[in-house]
Amino acid sequence: MMNETARRGVALVTGARRGIGKGICLALADAGFDVAVNDIEHDELMQATLDELSRKGVRAIGVVGDVSNQGARERIVQDVNNALGAVSCLVNNAGISVKVRGDILDVTEESYDHVMAVNLKANFFLTQLVARQMLAEEQPAAGRCIINISSSNSVLASPERAEYCLSKTGISMATRMFAVRLAGAGVNVYEIRPGVIESDMTQVVRAKYDERIANGLTPIARIGRPEDVGRAVAAIASGMFPFSTGEHFNIDGGLHIHQL
Numbered sequence: 001m002m003n004e005t006a007r008r009g010v011a012l013v014t015g016a017r018r019g020i021g022k023g024i025c026l027a028l029a030d031a032g033f034d035v036a037v038n039d040i041e042h043d044e045l046m047q048a049t050l051d052e053l054s055r056k057g058v059r060a061i062g063v064v065g066d067v068s069n070q071g072a073r074e075r076i077v078q079d080v081n082n083a084l085g086a087v088s089c090l091v092n093n094a095g096i097s098v099k100v101r102g103d104i105l106d107v108t109e110e111s112y113d114h115v116m117a118v119n120l121k122a123n124f125f126l127t128q129l130v131a132r133q134m135l136a137e138e139q140p141a142a143g144r145c146i147i148n149i150s151s152s153n154s155v156l157a158s159p160e161r162a163e164y165c166l167s168k169t170g171i172s173m174a175t176r177m178f179a180v181r182l183a184g185a186g187v188n189v190y191e192i193r194p195g196v197i198e199s200d201m202t203q204v205v206r207a208k209y210d211e212r213i214a215n216g217l218t219p220i221a222r223i224g225r226p227e228d229v230g231r232a233v234a235a236i237a238s239g240m241f242p243f244s245t246g247e248h249f250n251i252d253g254g255l256h257i258h259q260l
Contacts, residue, residue, distance in 0.1 A: 007032050007033070007034065007058075008031060008032040008033050008088075008089075008143070008237070008238065009033055009034070009088030009089055009141050009143070009144075010033065010034050010035075010036065010080065010084045010085050010086065010087050010088050010089070011025075011028045011033040011034070011035050011036065011087070011088070011089040011090075011091060011237065012036040012038060012063075012076070012077070012080050012087045012089070012090050012091065012130070013025050013028070013035060013036070013037060013038065013091040013093055014038045014039075014067050014091065014092055014093050014094035014122075014126065015038065015039060015067075015093045015094030015095060016037045016038055016039055016049070016091075016093060016094075017037060017039040017041075017042075017043070017045045017046035017049050017062075018039075018045045018049070018200070019197075019198075019199040019200060019201070019226055020093060020149065020194065020197055020199055020226045020229050020230075021037075021039070021093045021094070021226075022045075022049045022226060023225070023226025023227045023228075023229055023230035024091055024093060024149075024226075024229060024230045024233045024234075025037055025049060025053060025060075025230075026049075026052060026053065026056070026227070026230060027227065027230030027231050027233060027234035028089070028091075028230070028233065028234050028237060029053050029056040029058045029060070030056065030234065031234040031237060031238045032058070032238075033058065033089060033237065034058050034059040034060065034084050034085075035053055035058060035059075035060045035061075036060075036061050036062075036063050036076075036079075036080040036083070036084060036087075037049055037050060037053070037060065037061070037062050037063065038062075038063045038064075038065060038067065038076055038094070039062075039064065039094075040064065040065070040066055041064060042062050042064050046062050046064075047062075050062055059083075059084055061079070061080070061083045061084060063076045063079045063080060067094050067118070067122040067123075067126055068117040068118045068121060068122040070125065073122070073125060073126050073129055074129065076126075077126075077129055077130060077133065081133075086133060086134075086137060086141075087130050087133065087134075088141045088143070088144045088145075089144070089145050089146075089147070089237045090126070090127065090130045090145075090146045090147070091146075091147045091149065091233055091237075092122075092123040092126060092127060092146070092147070092148045092149060092171075093149040094118065094119075094122060094123075095118060095119045095149070095151075095167075096114075096115060096118045096119065096201075097115075097161060097164050097201050098111060098115060098161040098163060098164050099111065101160040101161050102160055103159070103160070104159040104160070104162040107162050107163055111163055112163045115163040115164055115167050116163065116166070116167050116170075119164070119167035119168065119170075119171070120167040120170040120171060120174070123148060123171055123174065124170075124174050127146055127148075127174070127178055127189075130146065131146070131178065131181075131182055131187065134182070134185065134187050135182075135185050140185070140186060142186070142239075143237075143238075143239040143242075144186060144187045144188075145187065145188045145189065145190065145236060145237055146178060146182070146187065146188075146189045146190070147189075147190045147191075147192060147233055147236055147237065148171050148174065148175050148189070148190070148191045148192070149191075149192050149194065149229070149233075150168045150171040150172055150175075150191050150192065150193050150248075151164075151165075151168040151193055151194060152193050152194065152195045152196075152250070152252050152255050152256060153165045153168045153169075154168040154169045154171065154172045154191075154193055154248075155169075155172075155193075155256065156255070156256070171191065172191055172248065175189055175190065175191040175246060175248070176189075176246045179245040179246030180246065182245075183245050188241075188242075188244065188245040189245055189246060190236050190241075190244075190245070190246075190247055190248070190249065191247070191248040191249070192229060192232055192233065192236075192248070192249050192251055193248055193249065193250050193251065193252065193256070194224060194228075194229050194251050194252060195218065195224055195250070195251065195252025195253055195255040195256075196209045196213070196218075196223050196224060196252070196253075196255070197223070197224040197225065197226060197228070197229060197251075198223055198224065198225055198226065199226070202223075206223075209223060210223065213253075217255065218252065218253035218254050218255045219253065219254035219257065220253035220254055221253075222253065223253075224251065224252065224253060228251055229251050232249055232251050236249070
């Protein structure tokens with residue numbers, strides 16, 4: 001069981017009831033954080049994640065809300081404040097892929113706006129909201145941080161899902177801009193770029209990537225797991241990189257490495 005003296009702070013993780021988000025929550029709990037699990041519904045998956053967190057001896061709550069909606073964002077942060085205390089670690093993990101992969105010349109404004117609203121707009125304005133709260137704290141906690149989960153597609157072009165790639169590239173720049181703005185207040189900002197990770201999002205192309213990985217797509221010859229991303233988030237949130245901000249971390253089995 002986690003004792004009070006070992007607690008590191010309060011983490012809010014968006015899009016967290018399953019997949020990568022769940023892996024992040026469990027790793028943060030192991031590192032001593034109380035965890036607010038945000039997602040769009042409180043279903044069996046959400047409850048299972050909360051139960052696992054509780055068994056680790058930390059305080060855990062579920063906060064339902066669509067982070068692409070302004071009112072929902074404000075309510076989510078207030079609910080966390082009321083139940084657990086001020087957020088000391090924000091993990092912007094919520095994200096969606098395109099509904100239909102296809103030619104970049106066929107991308108619709110509807111699809112573009114929807115992906116951007118969830119993946120980039122929500123990330124930007126939730127970060128802004130939490131950052132304002134952090135700056136207003138009279139007795140700020142040590143080691144406060146914001147961690148953005150982007151994708152290897154922030155730099156690797158996949159024209160069949162153009163709007164997704166653009167949203168992730170935007171996260172990379174937002175990370176650097178918030179890092180510059182918040183460093184003076186002792187809030188470090190980071191980006192994690194997962195590669196091909198086991199999740200519902202990648203399930204539709206799992207066979208394709210299993211074959212490509214077997215044929216040498218990545219130096220580490222396996223698909224990634226949610227816990228791979230979770231461990232990276234926990235290391236950052238635990239203060240292992242105090243003289244670093246605005247940096248990105250590739251959790252992709254070496255996918256980003258140019259090979260000749």
